[in-house]
Amino acid sequence: MALTSTENVLKYRDTYKHAAEIDVHPQAVEPFDKEWGVGISGNTPEPSPFPRINRILKVTQKSTNGFVAPDRAELVTEAYKAHPGEPQILKCAYGIANTLDKTPIFIYEDELIVGCLGCDKKGAPVHPEFGLNWVVDEMRDGLMGYSEERTHDYFSYTEDTRQRLEALRDFWDGHTVEDMTNALITEEERKGSHDGKGVFFADAYIFCGAGHLGLDYDRLFTLGFGGMLREIDERDAALDPALPGDIEKRLFYKAARITCTAATRHILRYAALADELAENERRGERAAELRMIAENCRRISSDPPTTFWEAIQLVNLANTMIHIECNGHSVSYGRFDQYMYPFFVRDLETGAATREFMQELIENFYIKIWDLNKLRNHILIKTFGNGGIGGPALTVGGIKKDGSDGTNELTFMVLDAHAHTRIPCPWLAVRMHSGTPWELKVKTANCIRMGTGEPKIFNDDCAIPSMLSSHVELEDARDYQVVGCVEPDPSGKAYGWKDCGHMNIARVLELAINDGRCYNCGPDCPRWARCGAVGGRLGLATGSLADMTDFEQVKEAYDKQMKYWCDRQVALLNAVDIAHQLVRPLPFLSILMDKCVEKGKDVTMGGTKYNFTGPQGVGIGTAGDGLATIKQLVFDEKRVTGAELLDAVRHNWEGYEGLYAYVNSDRVHHYGNDDDYADDLTKFAMDTWCRHIEHRPNAHGGFFQPGAYSVTVNVAHGQNQWASVEGRKAFEPVSDCMGAVHTRCCSHDIKGPTAICRSVTKLDHARATNGTLLNWKFSPNTLVGETGRDNFIALMDEYIQRKGMHSQFTVANQETLIAAQKDPDSYRDLLVRVAGYSAYFVELNRALQDDIIGRTSLSFE
């Protein structure tokens, strides 16, 4: 019991200088109003008060480059081969069990919490069930490692690894989620998709799991793996095999049992390794730590945790095992300050741990998350750079199930832990509402002012009613967590398929006013032979702006075109959904989710309580300004004809330089300036998207939820799109998330943050039940001092009161970012907000860097 005794309290009192300030209310380790500086980002050596954490940080890589780990792929293949002819769910279960039993495991120097992905730090296991060809092909073609095509997020591998994976290729060929999806769709779904003209993307889950969920922590902590096994056995025993439905349930329980017992064995492997290391450890203190780690693992391998240390250890191991199984993005850590609080209180009462020790554990836990990694192809990393494992959100604050405020000491400690580590993990979310205490607002503001981009702020007063509109029960809605970048999610109770695809609604406007054709329709297009050359068109014939006689016709064309594309996107997403159910059920994840074991049904097939599918609308500002430009110039002012405006964009504004300057000037109504003319049309642009997505049935027993954000795919969608009427030139990014337009010519929002706040909140955030996001960007000098802090808090309060759902923040000087582009080596620690997550700026690709630099900087001076 080396580190949980009272001697330990005395030991840390010396090393921890802030101890004297602990009694400041609320009782976190740091004073609630501790300032870490403004705009300093990650550029601080040894940010933690704990020497151990600083030591670990020193050997922690500040990039998401990694290596390819072939073990999982081989072990899964081995199990599939050993069980030919078994039902798919059992093959999956055997595959995971074999991996958990045999994959390499590691325990590192100094760490107090163990658990990894079955490979060394920063390694990424391979998941052949979702598609192996792309992995092997990229290795063969030199696209996986560092090259001009992959200057960041590159993965090294040995020739041995390449050959071992190559050897598996034939076995998986034709049996992956990708293959099954292709079998389920037709040219009609494909033509406008990522595989066609890029009106919408739906490929997020073709090559990986859906993820975007958090496990049910109540379940994990109440039952433990032993309790879950008992529940599986009891329910299995109560089945009536004479009922055909119960045969399927029996099959599910068998798969669940295989994975549940494998989880217990996997954790015991860590216990054994820790004991072994302790045996050979000459430093007595470290040996004691290792023995404690072993003891913790032994308990939680089957029983529920009893201490904070055991609980956080279990959280880490359960989540790494979910990753090993599901290959999903945005597996999130739930409401950490709520589910850990009982352990925190109990340990303080019993003296099992000090506040300082628990603070140190949280910081160690963050680094464990940052060590995880995930393979992505060389195309995806261009827009999703520096993502790491991707989407490990962790939520604090907000109201509890009973409606009262849930802020506690852990809420503060979680934010302090970010300031003490300054790495982009986990993706922190602070829930706020009208009753959020002032102290938490100050702590959050001080964290944001550092400029690392963490945390994001979510608004209960918008998110909860929004979830109620999706038929989520009141208590579950109040207990939501944020998953991944943007999405509110009933913790542990939802398989939400969030962020599964996105529609470029600015592209829909293009097709709407150009009779279903692309502006750059011509022989250069790979689809020309099937589309334009035969007198056809990509989309629905909705007429040309040249022939439209009033603005209502434009709106009608946009509406019809939107329905046409939503139909196709929904069809494609449902096909992918079905492919998952057929090819890759998730029996291990299922036992950790609410209701799956009760229902005897896999989570992919609708086993848990809530089942959604959430694609996003992208280019909201671009579509809104486009509509405003058309209405004002063509119909109100009659400054140009519809034919002229179409001609201007077809020519990418060449020969129309005056018009280009005009549409980009403040003479035209633009979204983001508190101008109803443009804001109302932007609302219409977004509502039309929502209307054609919301509540449509999905393939796993629930329905669709529209989102209103882009994260970074606004850059990718822009690269697929010719010029547009609001003043964008060809291939520039479309507008990001809920933000205003900024073209290469200028920013369309010029009235500052209060106008942004009012414009953006005229849109109906609650209707975007899959989430919304506004990226704010501030220059550091506007946030300095108490004045800067308090007025910033007021701005956020106003945004919350006006029912804006979600905000994220960049605090950086334009000059700093430009300097970092020029001299990346001096700015390795410069963390910035991308959208949905923070990343090391110099690890992003140039287009995304430029997009971040271009976001309007809101200066208060």
Add this chain to the structure above:
Amino acid sequence: MLHYKNGEPAGLVTNIQKYTIHDGPGIRTEIFFKGCTMRCKWCSNPETISPLRELGVYPSKCVRDDKCGLCVKACPLDGAPIRFDGEHILASLAMAQACADCLRCADECPGRAIKLWGELMTAEELMKIILEDLSFYRRTGGGVTLNGGEVLVQWEFAHELLKRCREQEIHTCVETALNVPTEHMEAVFEYTDLVITDIKHMDPEKHRAYTGAGNELILKNIRRAAELGMKLVIRTPVVPGHNNSDEEIRAVGRFLRDELGGRIIQYQLLPYRKMGTEKYDSLGQPYPMGDFVPPERSQWEANLLHLASMLQEEFGLPAVPGSGAKLEL
């Protein structure tokens, strides 16, 4: 000086900035009026000095005459005052002054390369914009700040506008150099909650050398404002080579302590920063401080901190560096 717009009293305004947080408490809407009674060499708002409308020219926004040419077509003098450098329009003093009463080129310029400095706005028009951010003022104790130029040049209009703000219970602040007739000041102060003003130097001759005006009237007005019980924030822009020595700042401190009894809300020492050069360019004017190179940030920051603590210790004044410290109203 009172302007009119369609027979209604109007203010000549160069800029309306929302969400300013350094000129008065809370979140504010700040309105900049045109026309000034001084000529400070470090002025960063040269477009507010002349009481007349002017044209500013931003060459980088110009589409080019061969591709656009709308300004030349619109010009009643066939483009005689408009000059191009082969690609873009050029700024010139002649154009800034001569064309400001015609404005046809500015109306036509699609990219706002030709920009009008000085728009006539009625109190009603301004109130509409002010009220857009009402909820932010209520939340933060913010409100409206009138600034310039010298807002008290347009004292009749300021009086009317502030009266309307008072009727809406919006906090009012006037930032003024106070180099104006005392009775104009007194009239506007009827509806003013907070006054921000400068003491740029205690020595009248040095004051005149750098601002074009002596300080006798200013100091008299400050004394009068204190007598009237106005809440005062006093500022000194600390300009190297002009007033940045300990003795010069001590002289200000002595005045504040001995003549005002130290009854001020705050005394702010502001850094000199080379700002507004692009606006001088747009007006075709040279920057008056020329190629003066300001000191490094660390140097002036250290000096401001030193001066502030000196005034706190020696004179017991609420002296602070910069304008970011909270006002204790």
